[in-house]
Amino acid sequence: xxxxxxxxxxxxxxxxxxxxxxxxxxxxxxxxxxxxxxxxxxxxxxxxxxxxxxxxxxxxxxxxxxxxxxxxxxxxxxxxxxxxxxxxxxxxxxxxxxxxxxxxxxxxxxxxxxxxxxxxxxxxxxxxxxxxxxxxxxxxxxxxxxxxxxxxxxxxxxxxxxxxxxxxxxxxxxxxxxxxxxxxxxxxxxxxxxxxxxxxxxxxxxxxxxxxxxxxxxxxxxxxxxxxxxxxxxxxxxxxxxxxxxxxxxxxxxxxxxxxxxxxxxxxxxxxxxxxxxxxxxxxxxxxxxxxxxxxxxxxxxxxxxxxxxxxxxxxxxxxxxxxxxxxxxxxxxxxxxxxxxxxxxxxxxxxxxxxx
Amino acid sequence: xxxxxxxxxxxxxxxxxxxxxxxxxxxxxxxxxxxxxxxxxxxxxxxxxxxxxxxxxxxxxxxxxxxxxxxxxxxxxxxxxxxxxxxxxxxxxxxxxxxxxxxxxxxxxxxxxxxxxxxxxxxxxxxxxxxxxxxxxxxxxxxxxxxxxxxxxxxxxxxxxxxxxxxxxxxxxxxxxxxxxxxxxxxxxxxxxxxxxxxxxxxxxxxxxxxxxxxxxxxxxxxxxxxxxxxxxxxxxxxxxxxxxxxxxxxxxxxxxxxxxxxxxxxxxxxxxxxxxxxxxxxxxxxxxxxxxxxxxxxxxxxxxxxxxxxxxxxxxxxxxxxxxxxxxxxxxxxxxxxxxxxxxxxxxxxxxxxxxxxxxxxxxxxxxxxxxxxxxxxxxxxxxxxxxxxxxxxxxxxxxxxxxxxxxxxxxxxxxxxxxxx
Numbered sequence: 001x002x003x004x005x006x007x008x009x010x011x012x013x014x015x016x017x018x019x020x021x022x023x024x025x026x027x028x029x030x031x032x033x034x035x036x037x038x039x040x041x042x043x044x045x046x047x048x049x050x051x052x053x054x055x056x057x058x059x060x061x062x063x064x065x066x067x068x069x070x071x072x073x074x075x076x077x078x079x080x081x082x083x084x085x086x087x088x089x090x091x092x093x094x095x096x097x098x099x100x101x102x103x104x105x106x107x108x109x110x111x112x113x114x115x116x117x118x119x120x121x122x123x124x125x126x127x128x129x130x131x132x133x134x135x136x137x138x139x140x141x142x143x144x145x146x147x148x149x150x151x152x153x154x155x156x157x158x159x160x161x162x163x164x165x166x167x168x169x170x171x172x173x174x175x176x177x178x179x180x181x182x183x184x185x186x187x188x189x190x191x192x193x194x195x196x197x198x199x200x201x202x203x204x205x206x207x208x209x210x211x212x213x214x215x216x217x218x219x220x221x222x223x224x225x226x227x228x229x230x231x232x233x234x235x236x237x238x239x240x241x242x243x244x245x246x247x248x249x250x251x252x253x254x255x256x257x258x259x260x261x262x263x264x265x266x267x268x269x270x271x272x273x274x275x276x277x278x279x280x281x282x283x284x285x286x287x288x289x290x291x292x293x294x295x296x297x298x299x300x301x302x303x304x305x306x307x308x309x310x311x312x313x314x315x316x317x318x319x320x321x322x323x324x325x326x327x328x329x330x331x332x333x334x335x336x337x338x339x340x341x342x343x344x345x346x347x348x349x350x351x352x353x354x355x356x357x
Numbered sequence: 358x359x360x361x362x363x364x365x366x367x368x369x370x371x372x373x374x375x376x377x378x379x380x381x382x383x384x385x386x387x388x389x390x391x392x393x394x395x396x397x398x399x400x401x402x403x404x405x406x407x408x409x410x411x412x413x414x415x416x417x418x419x420x421x422x423x424x425x426x427x428x429x430x431x432x433x434x435x436x437x438x439x440x441x442x443x444x445x446x447x448x449x450x451x452x453x454x455x456x457x458x459x460x461x462x463x464x465x466x467x468x469x470x471x472x473x474x475x476x477x478x479x480x481x482x483x484x485x486x487x488x489x490x491x492x493x494x495x496x497x498x499x500x501x502x503x504x505x506x507x508x509x510x511x512x513x514x515x516x517x518x519x520x521x522x523x524x525x526x527x528x529x530x531x532x533x534x535x536x537x538x539x540x541x542x543x544x545x546x547x548x549x550x551x552x553x554x555x556x557x558x559x560x561x562x563x564x565x566x567x568x569x570x571x572x573x574x575x576x577x578x579x580x581x582x583x584x585x586x587x588x589x590x591x592x593x594x595x596x597x598x599x600x601x602x603x604x605x606x607x608x609x610x611x612x613x614x615x616x617x618x619x620x621x622x623x624x625x626x627x628x629x630x631x632x633x634x635x636x637x638x639x640x641x642x643x644x645x646x647x648x649x650x651x652x653x654x655x656x657x658x659x660x661x662x663x664x665x666x667x668x669x670x671x672x673x674x675x676x677x678x679x680x681x682x683x684x685x686x687x688x689x690x691x692x693x694x695x696x697x698x699x700x701x702x703x704x705x706x707x708x709x710x711x712x713x714x715x716x717x718x719x720x721x722x723x724x725x726x727x728x729x730x731x732x733x734x735x736x737x738x739x740x741x742x743x744x745x746x747x748x749x750x751x752x753x754x755x756x757x758x759x760x761x762x763x764x765x766x767x768x769x770x771x772x773x774x775x776x777x778x779x780x
Contacts, residue, residue, distance in 0.1 A: 026562040033558040041551040049538045087540060150618060182615060213741045 055084065067103040070094050074357050076317075077114040080104060081330045082349040090121065095355065098346050107140050111156045114354040118162035118190070122153030122169070134167045136190060147188045148195060154183065155260065155307050156352075159222035164246075165190055166220030166229070185217040185231065187246065196246060198231065204252040205240075212236060217251075219260035219307050223267055230261040230270055241272060241288070255295075259283070260307035262316070264337070265357075271298075271308045271316050271337060281305070285318065287337045296339035309353050311346075314338065319351045383512045386503040389564050390496055391519030396556030397459060398520055400466060400549045401485065402527025407535065408478075411542045435726040437490030442719025445495035449570040451715055452499060456560055458492025461485070463553035470546045494719035501706035501714055502569045509706065510655055513699030514647020521640035525633060570712035588717055592770050593708040596656070597724050599763035600701065603663050604728025606756040608670065608736050608749070610635065610690065616673040616745055617683050631687060638691020646695040647703070654771030655704040660763045662696020665689045667756050674749035701725065708770070 021029070074095035080086050080102065088108040093100055109121035122134045134149035134156070151169035158165050168185045188195040198217040202209055212235035220231045226246075233242045233251060241258035244251035258272040268290055273283035283305060285298040300318070308318040316337050322329035330351040335343040347353065445454040465485040469478070497513070504512040530552075531545045538544050588594075614631045650658035672678070672686035702718050709717030739748040 030558055030562045033562075034555055037551040037555050037558075041548050044547055045534065045538065045544055048541055048544050052538055052541065213744050214737075 052085075065101045065103050067092070067105055070103045074355075076311075076332075076347065076353050076355050077112060077119070078332060078347060078350040078353040079109055079112050080349065081322075081351050083329055090119070091350070093347060095357070099348070102347075102350075105140060109352075110153045111352045112354065113156045113158050113352070114356050115158035115160055115162040116356070118158060120147075120156045120158050120165050120167075122149060122156045122167055124152060132169060134165075134169075136165055145190060148186050150184055155185075155219045157220050157222065157307070159226055160224050161226065163190055163226055164188070164222055166222070168218040168220070183216045183218045185220060187220060187229070196249070198244070198251065200249070201244060202248075202250045203233065203242075204250060206253070210235075221261050221263045221270070221307070223263060230263055232259045232261065232272075239275075241270065255288070255293075258286070258288070262308045262310060264310050264313055266313050269337065271310070273304050273306070273308075285316070285335070287316075287339070298335050298337065298339055298343075299341060300333070300335050300343045309355055310337070311355055317346065317353045317355070319353070322349075383508065383515045384503045386565060386567075387500050387512045387516055388519075389559065390500060391516045393459065393556045393560045393564070394496070394516065394520035395523035395526075396552045396559065397462065398523030399527045399530060400553035400556065401462065401489075402524045403531035403545060403549045403552070404466070404469070404527075406528035406531045407542060407545050434486045434490040435723050435730070437487050438494055438719045438723050438726070439716070441491035442494035442498075442716040444491075445498060445715035446570070446713055449568050449712070450566065451495035451502070451569065452560070452564055452566045454715075455492040455495040455499070456557070458488045458490070458495070459553070459557050459560055461488030461491065463488075463550065463557050466546060466550040466553050470543060470550075493722065494715040497702045497706065497718045498569065498715035499564065499567055501703070501718070502567045502572075502711065503565070506707060508648075508651055509703035510647040510650035510658070510700055511644060512647070513703045514644040514650075514695070517647075517695070517699040518640045518643040521636050521643065525636045525640065528633075569714060573711040588709060588713060588720060590708060593705065593717060593721075595766045595770060596701075596704055596708060597721055599656075599660070599766040600721055600725050601728045602759050602766075603660070603756075603763050604725045605732050605735070606752055606759045607663075607666065607729050607732055608752055609729065609733050612733075612736060612740070613669065613673045613686065613690065613749075616749060617686060619745065620676070620678060631683075634684065634687035635691045635694070638688045639694040640691075642692050642695035643699060646692070647699055650696075650700045650703065655700050655707070656767035656770040658696050659700045659704060660760055660767060662693050662700070663756060663760050663763070665696060666693040667753050667760070669693060670749050670753035670756070674746045674753065676746060704770070 077092045080091040090105045090107045091102045134147040137144040155168040215235040240253040261272045306318045332347040332350040334346040445451040669689035705721040
């Protein structure tokens, strides 16, 4: 492009130049830079893709076994987070040997939950426009059912008999909406078109029905009667553990500072994460005895951002990010639910565990 | 001083042309700056598009933490903007201050590649926003300095259209790369870095190093030193006041999109498309509305554009509505941006002396940014207190009043702006 220029209304005694060198030299420099940048990036992309495909071809993943070997017996189903071609795939290990070989299924999910034989899978599908899906199925090759989901998937839960499904997704605005994240939690009856948006339920707080416009619900856990459930509700910048009933479409707050509840298999305790006096995003685990109202803190000293799962009536499972640059390789840990003992890693490179007994 | 406002062919020969003042095209500098912005927006928007997924899926942070990162964006940018304007006027080197800003943003893309954890990513993003704040006003000052007064609206329209095109391409590029090489965020960062560096090279090598103050000194009799006092010009003050009034009544897009997705299944499922739709409307309308502002008067178009916003509010607040209403809302929103963003810069640049142009543009833009920040807080409270629909109706009503007030404030500004032009 020529930089020769005419002077126009205002007289310009000294034409402005872009910098040292003639226009021709600068244009040549620009072309050279463009070639290096575009060429270098293209080369990097092509090489990365070739390397990735090579890795897929030659992958000798850690101990794996066939799904058939594990699927029949009690097991823990989870999301495989070993970096590689199988990252994000739904996997399972035997409940009797959790650190043993895993079986990989063909399905990929961001978060997975299993009850009996039914799988609930929430996933993001990155594309030109990223979309999010929640599907449930008994057999991945068989019929699947789509459930409503409107944003980045966060939590997924099924009732014990797999008749109800609950999903929570994050719906964020653009940067102006900033810290005001918004969640949407939907309970669906599987096999029917019926679903409940919890925001339409009556909310009872300290004996009064209230309607705060900024209420958000997340992290449903179901009781065994397919009616009662526990959930987190947040309004006025405070989170509450709440209990609800689908039959009466009512949610009632129980105690403050408790998120992502998980009901124990015998229905007597609820485990959740809480902030206490720590700053935002720094949660610890606690367990509440529903009959006595007594809360114990668990011994895990890292921040846990997860909806925990009960391994049995005395221990709970949760995910923690891997160390340092392996943050994406999350691990599943186990800790006693009575505040004693020490946490230990149960399944390496795993996330979102669901125990199928 | 003006550059030729006719295009030149590849051989560099100038087309014989009428006087620039009657030219029908915008100057090559404006086009160059448009492509610098296009490349930079490809770079930054490709990152914004994948950052939430990267933070949550790869770094293992929760979306709540992402909201926190996002919140930092705003404040940093508004404050540095004034600094960028002042530095640019003070040194009389808008190009190199802008270069510093674009350079800072390019550096952050390189830093993001090894960054791990929330603290590192937060720091990197903050630096990126510093760069954005720094470069905006000097860049707009170059556009103003290289364009004849009477076609400023069109010039800013062309620049904003190119800029927004970049914003539309960015996410497309990012997700195409992730689709081609699944899970390889580093590849996205590297492509983003390359786009930023190319934009930087284009700016550094080809955009002329204009010296608005020196040029003014040679034409105007008394030498003018940059001083904040020259911003005390009453017409400029009126523009700032009107911008503040209108800015406080401008609900952020985020709230409108949330409103739409609560009502419309399509908007819920294809949430990201709402941003794309607004951008497409904006880039299509930026030039026509910019030209309109040259013809009708910039203050009129700036104020009138807010009526489109009122329309967008009404579309969003209606209790029910289908796809058609959602699309209408996006069109109106894009039209609103086309009538206001570039037009405000064009208007501000005509009302302050050339040596204070970057500071003047920065002041007007900062006032708008801060007013909109206040608006977000106010509207959040209204939404909580009155509910979504009522809150939007209340603000729509207030905005109609605000438009009337702004109209009254700016009633003589267009005419007097033209009178400023030396014969």
